Amino acid sequence: MMLDAAGWDALRLSLLVGVTATLIGVPLATWAAWVLARREFYGKGAFNALVHLPLVLPPVVTGYLLLILFGRAGPLGRFLEDTFGLVLAFRWTGAALAALIMALPLMVRAIRLAIEAVDPGLEDAARTLGASGFGVFRTVTLPLILPGILAGGVMGFAKAIGEFGATITFVANIPGQTQTLPSAIYALLQVPGGEGAAATLVIWACVLALGAVALSEWLARRVARRIAGAP
Amino acid sequence: MTLTVDISHRAGTFALDVAFEAGAGVTALFGRSGAGKTTVVNAVAGLLMADRAEIRLNETIFDDVRTHLPPHRRRIGYVFQEARLFPHLNVAQNLDYAGRFGARPTARAEIIDLLGLADVLDRAPATLSGGQKQRVALGRALLSDPRLLLMDEPLAALDAPRKAEILPYLEALKRQTGVPILYVSHALDEIARIADRMVVIDQGAIKAQGDLFDVLSDPALTPLFGVREAGAVLRAKVRERAFDGLTRIKTGAGDLHLPGVSAPEGSDIRLRILAQDVMISRERPEGISALNILPARIETRYAGDGPGVALRLAAGSEYLLARITARAWATLELSEGDEIYAVIKATSVAPGSISGAVTAPT
Numbered sequence: 001m002m003l004d005a006a007g008w009d010a011l012r013l014s015l016l017v018g019v020t021a022t023l024i025g026v027p028l029a030t031w032a033a034w035v036l037a038r039r040e041f042y043g044k045g046a047f048n049a050l051v052h053l054p055l056v057l058p059p060v061v062t063g064y065l066l067l068i069l070f071g072r073a074g075p076l077g078r079f080l081e082d083t084f085g086l087v088l089a090f091r092w093t094g095a096a097l098a099a100l101i102m103a104l105p106l107m108v109r110a111i112r113l114a115i116e117a118v119d120p121g122l123e124d125a126a127r128t129l130g131a132s133g134f135g136v137f138r139t140v141t142l143p144l145i146l147p148g149i150l151a152g153g154v155m156g157f158a159k160a161i162g163e164f165g166a167t168i169t170f171v172a173n174i175p176g177q178t179q180t181l182p183s184a185i186y187a188l189l190q191v192p193g194g195e196g197a198a199a200t201l202v203i204w205a206c207v208l209a210l211g212a213v214a215l216s217e218w219l220a221r222r223v224a225r226r227i228a229g230a231p
Numbered sequence: 232m233t234l235t236v237d238i239s240h241r242a243g244t245f246a247l248d249v250a251f252e253a254g255a256g257v258t259a260l261f262g263r264s265g266a267g268k269t270t271v272v273n274a275v276a277g278l279l280m281a282d283r284a285e286i287r288l289n290e291t292i293f294d295d296v297r298t299h300l301p302p303h304r305r306r307i308g309y310v311f312q313e314a315r316l317f318p319h320l321n322v323a324q325n326l327d328y329a330g331r332f333g334a335r336p337t338a339r340a341e342i343i344d345l346l347g348l349a350d351v352l353d354r355a356p357a358t359l360s361g362g363q364k365q366r367v368a369l370g371r372a373l374l375s376d377p378r379l380l381l382m383d384e385p386l387a388a389l390d391a392p393r394k395a396e397i398l399p400y401l402e403a404l405k406r407q408t409g410v411p412i413l414y415v416s417h418a419l420d421e422i423a424r425i426a427d428r429m430v431v432i433d434q435g436a437i438k439a440q441g442d443l444f445d446v447l448s449d450p451a452l453t454p455l456f457g458v459r460e461a462g463a464v465l466r467a468k469v470r471e472r473a474f475d476g477l478t479r480i481k482t483g484a485g486d487l488h489l490p491g492v493s494a495p496e497g498s499d500i501r502l503r504i505l506a507q508d509v510m511i512s513r514e515r516p517e518g519i520s521a522l523n524i525l526p527a528r529i530e531t532r533y534a535g536d537g538p539g540v541a542l543r544l545a546a547g548s549e550y551l552l553a554r555i556t557a558r559a560w561a562t563l564e565l566s567e568g569d570e571i572y573a574v575i576k577a578t579s580v581a582p583g584s585i586s587g588a589v590t591a592p593t
Contacts (some may be wrong), residue, residue, distance in 0.1 A: 121315050124302075124315075125311065125315040127301070127303050128278070128303070128305075128308065128309040128372075128375075129328050129329040129334070129372075129375045130303045130306075130329045130332030130334055131303055131331075132301070135331075135332060139328070139331065140317060144318070144319055
């Protein structure tokens with residue numbers, strides 16, 4: 001199951017996109033999940049809807065909206081380019097953003113469930129023992145929701161490496177630039193005789209996804225053992 | 232040390248409006264479930280923002296019109312009904328948790344020793360018994376170096392043997408640490424053993440507050456305490472134990488002879504005598520099997536809706552509470568101020584109602 005150069009590029013790019021989206025997405029999703037689980041504020045419903053929007057919108061629509069907002073002519077895209085020199089449109093960074101946006105609702109849901117499972121009484125106890133808001137989160141909530149964060153992270157990673165619709169709409173399908181595994185498989189299937197190479201990529205996609213699940217299972221068991229307090 | 236509390240709070244149809252003070256020692260906050268006790272302690276801890284709150288500990292303002300000091304800056308220890316130990320930390324890490332946020336307790340070793348926790352320091356909370364968990368929670372709160380300790384029904388979730396296991400620790404704590412305690416409970420036996428002052432709260436309002444011995448012997452509170460639960464508490468000293476198993480106990484009301492006293496001779500104890508166990512006689516009874524007959528004067532009478540009347544009796548320097556039927560009151564032609572004899576059956580004082588650990592200060 002050897003990959004050709006284009007296949008390697010696609011695999012490497014998918015990993016890069018997936019890891020970037022997960023690393024940025026997990027802290028963001030944890031914050032959003034905490035806000036949704038533990039805070040009451042005006043506009044919470046709207047915030048919740050916004051976070052979950054990519055889950056219900058057609059991915060192509062999400063990609064189109066990203067293009068409008070983050071394209072070089074878009075308001076946010078121009079701001080990022082002028083301020084940080086960061087270009088998203090038709091770059092791998094854009095693919096990472098699309099993957100992040102699409103993966104975020106899945107991560108938020110998993111982490112929010114974990115936070116809601118933490119007894120608020122434990123957090124109250126921590127406050128009476130001298131922990132400030134962030135101290136409570138760092139020393140009580142975060143350690144207890146680590147399994148949920150792991151689960152959310154893996155789900156987000158799997159979603160990120162598999163994202164297709166929003167990515168191809170936002171950053172197109174440029175080999176070596178924005179062509180991730182799914183895009184490459186799709187492109188190969190469009191040309192006669194590409195099925196063999198596509199099948200190789202499909203197998204690699206499966207390996208990647210299963211590897212992520214296995215890794216998370218292993219990590220989750222370690223964390224669970226630590227939380228249970230056994231030596 | 233004075234804690235001043237004045238709160239109004241409304242939640243749904245429940246309205247709370249209370250004002251009281253708690254000083255040094257143990258102040259019990261008594262009320263039935265739903266009376267508003269937990270709302271009060273949560274407001275004192277800062278976990279609940281009452282609609283209107285003025286709460287001060289000495290000169291420190293916890294709450295007033297402008298201020299709401301966050302819980303982590305109040306330096307209040309809080310022991311909840313459930314132990315609420317952090318499951319991802321072992322016992323030692325739970326105990327030292329407040330230390331991560333700057334608490335510098337002076338007597339870590341003494342507190343661990345006092346609560347008997349030395350053997351379980353590296354255990355996980357999930358492996359502890361209910362009583363052990365509550366002792367760890369107590370130690371954790373104490374090791375936050377608190378200026379005030381709040382306890383919200385700390386024994387309510389425990390069965391009777393576990394309760395009996397913890398109570399001596401609470402009594403020792405009170406003697407040895409000097410941290411003022413606000414102790415919430417609906418169990419009069421617990422309160423009788425450890426409290427100095429008592430605040431009675433019912434349906435969101437204060438019904439009585441003051442010295443424990445006065446409040447528990449207030450006949451007007453009998454319906455609130457429950458006619459089978461109401462009873463006065465006497466300060467007493469254990470004298471010699473007789474060959475037949477009875478112990479002579481000296482009280483300000485006179486000597487009593489009681490079975491089942493385990494406290495050592497010479498120790499100071501508290502004796503809770505239920506109102507329903509006290510009979511009244513006009514003359515000093517002769518030829519009666521009851522051993523304990525104390526001269527007393529009827530001080531106040533409270534007639535409720537039922538067939539009974541509750542009487543506070545002044546016996547020497549102590550109060551007794553008696554509950555007799557309204558018919559007996561009428562038949563004996565009793566009235567307030569009458570000199571009578573209170574008859575207490577020796578076996579009717581339950582062993583559990585005798586506090587064994589309130590020994591003389593050494």
